[in-house]
Amino acid sequence: MGIIDTITDGLSALSYDEHFCVSAISLVEKLSQNTANLSIIANSQVIREMSECLDTYPTTLSFLSKYMITSARVCAQPQFAVKVAYWVIPRVVKATIENIEDVTALKHCFTCMVSLTQSPKTAEALAKKACEVSKMVIKSHYKDIPFLLTVLKFLSSLFLQMRAAEEGLTNTAILTTLLKRLARSPDELVTHRFLDVLYNAAISTNRTKNYMKDQNAITSLKECKQRWNAFPAICSNVDKVIQAILTPKIDIGDIGKMLVRPTDMYVPSARDTFGDNKNQKEEKYLIPHKYRNFLTSGQVLKWHEGKRSVHDRHVNVRHDLKRLMWSHPSDVNTKQSMGVWKIRRVKAGLCTEILRSKKKGAWKTKAPLENRALAVFGEDYCLNLEAPSEGLRDKWCRALDALLKHHKAHHHYATDQLMGPPS
Numbered sequence: 001m002g003i004i005d006t007i008t009d010g011l012s013a014l015s016y017d018e019h020f021c022v023s024a025i026s027l028v029e030k031l032s033q034n035t036a037n038l039s040i041i042a043n044s045q046v047i048r049e050m051s052e053c054l055d056t057y058p059t060t061l062s063f064l065s066k067y068m069i070t071s072a073r074v075c076a077q078p079q080f081a082v083k084v085a086y087w088v089i090p091r092v093v094k095a096t097i098e099n100i101e102d103v104t105a106l107k108h109c110f111t112c113m114v115s116l117t118q119s120p121k122t123a124e125a126l127a128k129k130a131c132e133v134s135k136m137v138i139k140s141h142y143k144d145i146p147f148l149l150t151v152l153k154f155l156s157s158l159f160l161q162m163r164a165a166e167e168g169l170t171n172t173a174i175l176t177t178l179l180k181r182l183a184r185s186p187d188e189l190v191t192h193r194f195l196d197v198l199y200n201a202a203i204s205t206n207r208t209k210n211y212m213k214d215q216n217a218i219t220s221l222k223e224c225k226q227r228w229n230a231f232p233a234i235c236s237n238v239d240k241v242i243q244a245i246l247t248p249k250i251d252i253g254d255i256g257k258m259l260v261r262p263t264d265m266y267v268p269s270a271r272d273t274f275g276d277n278k279n280q281k282e283e284k285y286l287i288p289h290k291y292r293n294f295l296t297s298g299q300v301l302k303w304h305e306g307k308r309s310v311h312d313r314h315v316n317v318r319h320d321l322k323r324l325m326w327s328h329p330s331d332v333n334t335k336q337s338m339g340v341w342k343i344r345r346v347k348a349g350l351c352t353e354i355l356r357s358k359k360k361g362a363w364k365t366k367a368p369l370e371n372r373a374l375a376v377f378g379e380d381y382c383l384n385l386e387a388p389s390e391g392l393r394d395k396w397c398r399a400l401d402a403l404l405k406h407h408k409a410h411h412h413y414a415t416d417q418l419m420g421p422p423s
Contacts, residue, residue, distance in 0.1 A: 004044045011049035021053045029066045032073045042080035051087040058098050068108035078119035085122040093129045110154045123161035127168035135177045152193040165204035179220040195237040202244035246293045287406035291399040302362040302386035310362045342379040346400040354384050363388045
């Protein structure tokens with residue numbers, strides 16, 4: 001206890017002496033090797049004084065490395081991390097930015113940040129700033145494979161904390177950077193690490209899942225699978241990430257809504273007891289999972305807007321099953337939509353004037369247009385679509401018919417809480 005206090009006072013009084021500060025922090029680093037001293041270090045003010053000295057010597061590698069190693073050992077214990085996070089998090093982020101070109105210094109910084117992810121509170125506090133600096137580091141050192149794996153290991157550990165994943169992904173552009181670099185990944189191991197990061201993000205919260213859908217993460221993953229189709233392990237991991245994105249997460253708060261309280265329990269009447277219930281309720285239809293996932297992920301189809309205009313549009317249904325949407329595959333600002341409650345019927349073939357005016361389809365295929373066309377009739381608009389094959393056209397018709405049946409059965413319920421049974 002006396003040694004730590006002496007070092008704390010010395011750092012406060014002699015912060016102008018770089019040689020003394022390096023020697024003092026080296027001694028603290030050696031003391032931190034004994035886990036019995038970690039509580040003493042965390043409860044003292046030595047981390048605060050070391051942090052203020054780091055502001056004076058941010059590029060001194062010997063000081064920086066000892067500071068990061070000591071902080072990492074203390075923060076690896078969640079009960080101590082909360083006590084020192086106020087001082088450590090701003091310094092480690094600042095040091096990462098100031099040493100963006102020094103890989104050795106960056107490795108020490110990311111080692112410290114990995115330890116901060118062990119506690120949910122410190123991980124959430126670190127998430128936004130850490131994702132911003134990680135994006136900068138990935139762009140600057142993408143060709144350094146060993147260091148890139150270190151950064152991806154940190155992001156994977158950070159996204160294991162649900163709130164940290166939500167805070168980091170939805171408030172920064174780190175997801176866009178990860179998807180772009182995944183598309184250019186030159187190495188099988190790096191691709192696996194990128195997929196591990198995306199999987200940990202996808203299993204965090206429903207808000208994160210919806211954000212990944214909005215950012216076309218599923219489309220990018222399918223392109224990755226097509227690129228690495230000769231590697232079964234990568235294809236399996238891609239399918240695993242897509243399934244995690246499409247599978248809604250049941251929060252603890254939702255479980256209480258699903259439980260039946262004693263006051264809500266059904267008490268059978270005389271009609272039920274003697275089999276004379278004239279108002280027997282029918283079981284409501286639920287859309288199967290395969291159609292739900294197919295509609296929410298969507299596909300690129302040809303949209304015949306007029307007799308001469310044809311456009312590529314990504315057609316999908318919103319995650320709450322309330323709106324049918326179509327947008328440009330690379331520009332979400334062109335999104336248009338139609339409420340499911342406005343859809344009257346879905347019909348296959350050349351069933352509209354616009355489709356009948358076309359001599360051949362826009363897809364380069366031998367199948368005639370009448371075998372690949374479908375129309376969605378709404379109250380005040382008709383959506384004319386063309387699928388690349390007859391089988392895919394029929395699948396869209398079946399899925400949309402199931403959606404209409406589901407909506408008709410549950411039109412007075414909140415459809416975003418309704419989930420179909422496994423098919």
